[in-house]
Amino acid sequence: MKTQQMPSPVWHPFTQAKTAPPPLKVRRGNGIYLELEDGRNIVDCISSWWVNVHGHSQPEIAKAIYEQSQILEHVIFAGFTHDPAERLANEVLKYLPANLAKVFFSDNGTTAVEVAMKMAYQFWQNKDNKERVKFVNFDQGYHGETVGSMSLGKSTAFFKPFEKLLFETDSIPFPATWEGDKDVHLKEEESLSKLKSLFATQGQRYVAVIIEPLIQGAGGMRMCRIEFMQELEKLVHEYGILLIYDEVMTGFGRTGDWFACAKSKTRPDIICLSKGLTGGFLPLALTIATEEIYQSFYSDDIQKAFFHSHSYTGNPLACAAAYASIKLLNDMQNNFKDMAKLHQMFFQKWLGNCQFLEKLRYCGTILAFDVITDERTHYFNALGLTMRQAFLDEGLLIRPLGNTIYLMPPYCIRADELELIYKKTATVISKLLAA
Numbered sequence: 001m002k003t004q005q006m007p008s009p010v011w012h013p014f015t016q017a018k019t020a021p022p023p024l025k026v027r028r029g030n031g032i033y034l035e036l037e038d039g040r041n042i043v044d045c046i047s048s049w050w051v052n053v054h055g056h057s058q059p060e061i062a063k064a065i066y067e068q069s070q071i072l073e074h075v076i077f078a079g080f081t082h083d084p085a086e087r088l089a090n091e092v093l094k095y096l097p098a099n100l101a102k103v104f105f106s107d108n109g110t111t112a113v114e115v116a117m118k119m120a121y122q123f124w125q126n127k128d129n130k131e132r133v134k135f136v137n138f139d140q141g142y143h144g145e146t147v148g149s150m151s152l153g154k155s156t157a158f159f160k161p162f163e164k165l166l167f168e169t170d171s172i173p174f175p176a177t178w179e180g181d182k183d184v185h186l187k188e189e190e191s192l193s194k195l196k197s198l199f200a201t202q203g204q205r206y207v208a209v210i211i212e213p214l215i216q217g218a219g220g221m222r223m224c225r226i227e228f229m230q231e232l233e234k235l236v237h238e239y240g241i242l243l244i245y246d247e248v249m250t251g252f253g254r255t256g257d258w259f260a261c262a263k264s265k266t267r268p269d270i271i272c273l274s275k276g277l278t279g280g281f282l283p284l285a286l287t288i289a290t291e292e293i294y295q296s297f298y299s300d301d302i303q304k305a306f307f308h309s310h311s312y313t314g315n316p317l318a319c320a321a322a323y324a325s326i327k328l329l330n331d332m333q334n335n336f337k338d339m340a341k342l343h344q345m346f347f348q349k350w351l352g353n354c355q356f357l358e359k360l361r362y363c364g365t366i367l368a369f370d371v372i373t374d375e376r377t378h379y380f381n382a383l384g385l386t387m388r389q390a391f392l393d394e395g396l397l398i399r400p401l402g403n404t405i406y407l408m409p410p411y412c413i414r415a416d417e418l419e420l421i422y423k424k425t426a427t428v429i430s431k432l433l434a435a
């Protein structure tokens with residue numbers, strides 16, 4: 001007798017369940033590979049949602065979590081502390097600019113940004129500067145999915161239903177650039193002069209400027225130059241406004257250095273970290289601020305405290321995973337520091353002459369390019385889904401962002417494995433676009 005399959009009760013994120021193909025069931029993850037229930041092995045070319053910097057099921061991180069789980073799994077983080085959190089905070093500060101001093105814990109990239117936003121806002125309130133109520137953000141930026149973080153990254157089309165809920169910001173153009181871009185200086189000048197004129201006319205109104213430094217992720221892997229980051233830092237600080245770096249995606253080696261701030265030699269006042277923090281094992285985020293910001297909350301006045309918490313704030317298992325992950329990153333930092341060369345070499349070899357591509361850009365462990373199409377393809381539209389399916393048919397997990405294809409594999413990938421990804425990517429593109 002034929003048994004009828006019950007629909008799954010699971011509601012998947014970022015998916016139009018009616019039109020999307022059914023989700024693929026994953027049985028196991030190992031390094032760069034995902035083993036599906038149907039027996040197929042696919043290569044995770046994007047480190048899942050950009051989190052698995054070491055690949056899947058990294059044994060040392062698994063061991064660290066197991067060992068910590070036998071000592072202390074969780075405890076309220078107000079009024080209590082523990083070694084895993086203290087150890088992690090001290091460790092992560094070693095890789096950040098010296099002005100960053102105090103580490104606040106939360107659970108994911110969105111909350112890291114929400115915390116940064118509230119922290120920056122209350123900083124001015126605590127200093128009795130009640131006029132500063134507005135944020136400056138960048139066009140096509142993305143900072144997460146709460147109402148606050150959507151407001152800071154509201155150019156994403158997916159936020160349309162919530163438009164009226166979002167608060168107002170002043171947006172400036174992000175000077176996205178690529179190989180051979182002749183207009184980059186003009187674009188940078190335009191961004192900086194727009195910012196300068198906002199500051200000159202209403203500088204006293206601003207809380208902070210928030211940016212995804214060097215690379216806007218979800219906005220399409222749009223990259224800007226180090227020089228722009230340096231000019232931006234100078235300008236924002238000249239006007240005494242706070243600078244927030246959302247390094248949720250760019251952190252932990254993605255830009256080829258530990259952090260985009262290290263690569264650009266710039267110093268934000270607040271930095272947001274998550275994604276690669278635990279190597280993809282557990283949700284955890286850090287928002288790290290300067291001593292000056294912390295001191296504005298440090299007071300006899302209870303109202304000046306930062307009243308923000310989550311039940312799982314500072315979870316010891318996640319802290320143990322993050323500490324183990326950072327130690328591993330330290331041991332194999334040449335992998336992420338050298339990956340850009342491999343990306344460039346294999347791109348040139350397999351896709352360098354492809355007539356359907358433009359706007360090649362790379363930074364550290366990420367390479368991206370746009371596919372030339374008649375219209376800008378939407379993530380959910382036919383071409384987006386066709387491309388994703390075509391990559392899957394070649395055994396690759398690649399999720400184009402509109403017409404942008406990007407590769408950001410785990411750092412444990414071998415050169416021959418990376419080359420195979422490029423070779424297969426070239427096959428998919430020529431099959432789809434030459435047709």
Ligand SMILES: Cc1ncc(COP(=O)(O)O)c(C=O)c1O
Pocket residue numbers: 108109110111113142143144145212217218246247248249250274275
């Ligand atoms: C730059 C940036 N900020 C924030 C977020 C939100 O992080 P999460 O999905 O962990 O909430 C993302 C996620 O893609 C991101 O890329």
